[in-house]
Amino acid sequence: MWRSAGLRSKYDVIIVGGGGHGLATAYYLARNHNVTNVAVIEKGWVGGGNTGRNTTVIRSNYYYPESAALYDFSLCLYERLASELNYNIMFSQRGMIITAHSRHELDLAARWVGAMRRNGIDSELLDVTAIAKLIPALDVSTSARFPVCGGFIQKRAGTARHDAVAWGYARAASERGVDIIQNCEVLGFVAGSDGAVSGVETSMGRVMAGKIGLTVAGHSTVLAALAGFSLPITSYGLQAYVSEPLKPVIDTVLMSLATGIYISQSDKGGLVIGAGLDRYVSYAQRGNSAVLRDAIGSVAEQFPSLRRVRLLRHWAGIVDVVPDSSPIIGESPVRGLYLNCGWGTGGFKGIPVGGWTLAHHIATGKPHPLAEPFGLDRFRTGALIDEAAASGIAH
Numbered sequence: 581m582w583r584s585a586g587l588r589s590k591y592d593v594i595i596v597g598g599g600g601h602g603l604a605t606a607y608y609l610a611r612n613h614n615v616t617n618v619a620v621i622e623k624g625w626v627g628g629g630n631t632g633r634n635t636t637v638i639r640s641n642y643y644y645p646e647s648a649a650l651y652d653f654s655l656c657l658y659e660r661l662a663s664e665l666n667y668n669i670m671f672s673q674r675g676m677i678i679t680a681h682s683r684h685e686l687d688l689a690a691r692w693v694g695a696m697r698r699n700g701i702d703s704e705l706l707d708v709t710a711i712a713k714l715i716p717a718l719d720v721s722t723s724a725r726f727p728v729c730g731g732f733i734q735k736r737a738g739t740a741r742h743d744a745v746a747w748g749y750a751r752a753a754s755e756r757g758v759d760i761i762q763n764c765e766v767l768g769f770v771a772g773s774d775g776a777v778s779g780v781e782t783s784m785g786r787v788m789a790g791k792i793g794l795t796v797a798g799h800s801t802v803l804a805a806l807a808g809f810s811l812p813i814t815s816y817g818l819q820a821y822v823s824e825p826l827k828p829v830i831d832t833v834l835m836s837l838a839t840g841i842y843i844s845q846s847d848k849g850g851l852v853i854g855a856g857l858d859r860y861v862s863y864a865q866r867g868n869s870a871v872l873r874d875a876i877g878s879v880a881e882q883f884p885s886l887r888r889v890r891l892l893r894h895w896a897g898i899v900d901v902v903p904d905s906s907p908i909i910g911e912s913p914v915r916g917l918y919l920n921c922g923w924g925t926g927g928f929k930g931i932p933v934g935g936w937t938l939a940h941h942i943a944t945g946k947p948h949p950l951a952e953p954f955g956l957d958r959f960r961t962g963a964l965i966d967e968a969a970a971s972g973i974a975h
């Protein structure tokens with residue numbers, strides 16, 4: 581799949597974290613900017629963090645123009661990614677439906693659709709009949725515990741195979757000269773005489789580089805503390821659940837505004853289910869049973885015919901949640917150290933654009949226009965892009 585490279589003592593750029601964002605950053609450094617003397621240093625295995633643990637929903641149904649531009653650019657990159665990387669990422673644009681369960685949620689959905697359309701993103705309001713036709717297994721009756729009042733769809737949304745995204749970027753980056761180093765933990769940073777960062781201390785020894793990208797998701801605050809600064813990030817567990825394989829029963833992605841659960845069906849037939857955050861700070865990559873019970877109870881209420889389906893597996897990843905539910909891309913307080921974090925529960929869909937824009941910033945020294953509103957500075961100026969408040973869900 582990719583060259584097995586030995587760690588050298590010096591690179592032009594080091595990327596800490598071999599998840600999707602780190603690998604995409606390395607790939608676009610090489611592809612877009614011809615910067616190939618790059619190492620991606622991963623403490624575990626490639627894609628073993630949130631990238632390989634997520635529920636793979638890709639969409640650009642955001643409220644604010646800045647977010648819509650960012651995530652739709654990512655969706656456009658996803659649309660071409662399999663041929664770009666020559667790797668089947670199994671991107672399936674099966675659409676995503678968000679259901680509303682009260683007058684208020686329906687108002688919210690209508691506002692959301694209006695905002696998306698103003699942002700140039702495809703979106704359609706749906707009435708109950710249309711939703712029932714698209715998802716026959718969903719209980720839309722008025723006696724349902726969560727009666728459906730309507731909703732909306734983004735037809736270009738969908739899912740992709742998460743491992744394949746990581747492996748595809750890793751292989752393509754490696755082919756362009758990037759060293760991918762697994763089982764190597766970054767333990768600290770080396771400060772140059774001018775205060776800028778000049779390298780990292782790792783479990784395999786010291787490695788020097790004038791520019792370092794930090795793409796470690798839920799571990800961003802840990803690494804930032806090692807570099808001497810703090811970030812407005814809280815790390816929570818987020819769970820996913822997969823059922824035993826079934827014959828095709830749902831061919832879209834559904835998310836319910838009332839329960840917060842979302843569900844799709846994988847090509848192997850398993851129902852892939854996600855829900856809200858485990859609301860306590862943790863680095864354990866497994867979830868608590870109260871959230872599991874809530875999520876699965878909601879699925880059973882909304883899909884009565886699935887009540888006897890057995891759950892096969894569940895796990896959690898540690899997501900990096902920012903107060904305004906938007907990512908942080910750009911410079912850190914330490915010169916030469918760049919950030920790509922804060923994607924929280926929604927950064928799988930952002931992998932191509934996260935890599936594209938961070939590579940641009942590292943290579944040119946200037947923020948990419950798409951990423952400019954997402955700098956760390958916004959927490960000082962107050963120019964937050966509060967997607968959670970706008971849409972009523974954590975992204």
Ligand SMILES: Cc1cc2nc3c(=O)[nH]c(=O)nc-3n(C[C@H](O)[C@H](O)[C@H](O)COP(=O)(O)OP(=O)(O)OC[C@H]3O[C@@H](n4cnc5c(N)ncnc54)[C@H](O)[C@@H]3O)c2cc1C
Nearest residue numbers: 597599600601623629630631634635637766897927928929
């Ligand atoms: C259950 C779940 C469901 C989700 N569902 C969706 C979804 O449907 N759609 C969506 O868009 N997003 C979703 N997300 C969010 C998405 O998975 C993440 O935002 C995204 O994968 C983050 O990618 P990343 O490359 O930044 O982080 P990661 O993939 O977590 O990679 C970071 C890497 O850094 C490594 N690392 C950490 N510390 C060090 C160190 N000291 N030295 C070296 N390496 C280190 C880790 O081992 C890890 O591999 C979900 C997340 C979870 C957990």
